[in-house]
Amino acid sequence: MARENLRFPPGFLWGAATAAYQIEGAAREDGRTPSIWDTFSHTPGKVLGGDTGDVAVDHYHRWRDDVRLMADLGLISYRFSVSWPRVQPTGRGPAVQRGLDFYRGLVDELLAHGIQPMVTLYHWDLPQELEDAFPSGSAAGGGWPERDTAYRFAEYAGIVGEALGDRVEMWSTLNEPWCSAFLGYGSGVHAPGRTDPVAALRAAHHLNLAHGLGAQALREQLPARARIGVSLNPSAVRPLTASAGDLDARRRIDALANRVFTGPMLRGTYDDDLVADTARLTDWSFVRDDDLRITRHPLDFLGINYYSPAVVSAATEEDAAAGPRKDGHGASEHSPWPGADEHVSFHRAPGELTAMDWPVDPTGLTDLLLEYTAQAPGVPLYVTENGAAYDDKPGEDGQVHDPDRVRYLHSHIAAVHHAILAGADVRGYFLWSLLDNFEWAYGYSKRFGAVHVDYETQARTPKSSAHWYAKLAASGELPREYVAD
Numbered sequence: 001m002a003r004e005n006l007r008f009p010p011g012f013l014w015g016a017a018t019a020a021y022q023i024e025g026a027a028r029e030d031g032r033t034p035s036i037w038d039t040f041s042h043t044p045g046k047v048l049g050g051d052t053g054d055v056a057v058d059h060y061h062r063w064r065d066d067v068r069l070m071a072d073l074g075l076i077s078y079r080f081s082v083s084w085p086r087v088q089p090t091g092r093g094p095a096v097q098r099g100l101d102f103y104r105g106l107v108d109e110l111l112a113h114g115i116q117p118m119v120t121l122y123h124w125d126l127p128q129e130l131e132d133a134f135p136s137g138s139a140a141g142g143g144w145p146e147r148d149t150a151y152r153f154a155e156y157a158g159i160v161g162e163a164l165g166d167r168v169e170m171w172s173t174l175n176e177p178w179c180s181a182f183l184g185y186g187s188g189v190h191a192p193g194r195t196d197p198v199a200a201l202r203a204a205h206h207l208n209l210a211h212g213l214g215a216q217a218l219r220e221q222l223p224a225r226a227r228i229g230v231s232l233n234p235s236a237v238r239p240l241t242a243s244a245g246d247l248d249a250r251r252r253i254d255a256l257a258n259r260v261f262t263g264p265m266l267r268g269t270y271d272d273d274l275v276a277d278t279a280r281l282t283d284w285s286f287v288r289d290d291d292l293r294i295t296r297h298p299l300d301f302l303g304i305n306y307y308s309p310a311v312v313s314a315a316t317e318e319d320a321a322a323g324p325r326k327d328g329h330g331a332s333e334h335s336p337w338p339g340a341d342e343h344v345s346f347h348r349a350p351g352e353l354t355a356m357d358w359p360v361d362p363t364g365l366t367d368l369l370l371e372y373t374a375q376a377p378g379v380p381l382y383v384t385e386n387g388a389a390y391d392d393k394p395g396e397d398g399q400v401h402d403p404d405r406v407r408y409l410h411s412h413i414a415a416v417h418h419a420i421l422a423g424a425d426v427r428g429y430f431l432w433s434l435l436d437n438f439e440w441a442y443g444y445s446k447r448f449g450a451v452h453v454d455y456e457t458q459a460r461t462p463k464s465s466a467h468w469y470a471k472l473a474a475s476g477e478l479p480r481e482y483v484a485d
């Protein structure tokens with residue numbers, strides 16, 4: 001007898017996620033100016049194959065068709081990001097109406113199809129002018145290491161809040177600030193490609209401040225029913241053994257990957273161990289008196305992005321001598337872990353690998369959902385990103401069969417169910433990604449979409465995972481066992 005399906009709570013949001021720079025293209029249209037990702041991707045050697053987001057999947061022109069596709073798949077929600085340089089080209093001053101109109105049109109079309117929008121304000125495309133400006137004159141330079149950028153973000157948040165607040169209920173300030181700070185300014189594998197550990201820590205703080213100031217600015221514009229949150233990518237970090245050295249390595253990475261954001265956002269503090277571990281680099285005097293009250297703006301929800309766990313140990317002698325290592329986001333001579341390199345070694349977690357070489361282990365997702373249930377009591381959780389890249393190709397029948405992705409999604413969605421049964425208040429799941437797209441430093445070489453894109457013709461073909469996900473969204477029930485198509 002078939003065992004019962006896993007049932008999700010009524011009203012659970014089944015969605016898919018994208019980000020502006022990864023899909024829109026139209027990089028120079030309608031007044032848009034370059035973001036740090038335009039500059040970075042046009043710098044030789046930064047992105048695999050010299051790929052850029054100039055055209056991407058041309059969503060800026062194909063958005064109506066893309067919304068129809070979402071409706072055909074029965075998506076209940078769609079998480080997308082607004083391109084800052086499209087609506088406020090220089091990162092300061094008045095908005096460009098055409099930019100705002102694009103997002104108003106998109107939201108209206110979504111609503112007309114019964115799809116709830118979730119807006120992310122910042123998914124990494126900082127206006128280049130803000131990267132180049134440093135009014136405070138700090139030696140750490142412009143962009144996120146510069147305090148003023150947080151205030152510019154708040155202004156931008158107010159502009160978008162005013163334009164879309166009457167029709168969008170779910171708002172996320174930042175996407176994965178860890179990547180913005182530590183890959184953008186530490187290891188340099190993401191834009192703007194700087195490699196300065198102090199700049200990375202300053203960036204982390206100014207992103208926290210931007211989140212708080214941005215949430216305040218949104219609150220002033222939005223009706224009371226609107227919900228404001230943030231999407232983090234906390235690391236499910238595990239010690240290799242239970243030895244004191246390995247546990248200490250876990251503590252260090254938990255501080256630099258997780259508590260550097262959840263401390264200020266949830267508790268209004270930078271933990272003492274984080275400050276002590278980085279004391280050789282900075283005295284943290286860039287944190288001003290009132291900042292940690294602002295960063296602790298009440299969260300209406302917390303978004304968790306999850307792909308894979310991390311395994312750490314005390315630094316092996318070999319690693320301590322060899323210096324920074326690959327971190328799964330691109331190779332660099334520089335470390336994304338300020339102050340931790342001589343103490344920590346990273347190990348491959350067990351499990352099959354995706355095309356990103358990221359191990360498949362759904363238990364990390366259950367662990368994170370339960371951990372943040374404990375850390376943020378009463379705050380609803382959403383999985384705002386989860387998914388996998390595989391080398392998908394159309395078969396002879398013209399269809400794209402991606403059983404590996406279906407298996408990945410099945411196991412991770414079951415892991416979400418597991419967390420719900422154990423007491424986590426998870427209200428939705430957003431598959432990364434709706435479409436194959438520009439995967440940052442990997443360009444178009446990695447396909448995360450449930451919908452295949454032929455980059456020559458821009459033809460969209462839903463993969464078997466998209467059909468599988470459509471059934472799940474329609475029924476709200478996950479078969480207990482994974483069944484191949």
Ligand code: FCB
Binds near residue numbers: 019175179305385439
């Ligand atoms: C996350 C990003 C998202 C996408 C996935 C694979 O870190 O938020 O844009 O690239 O990884």
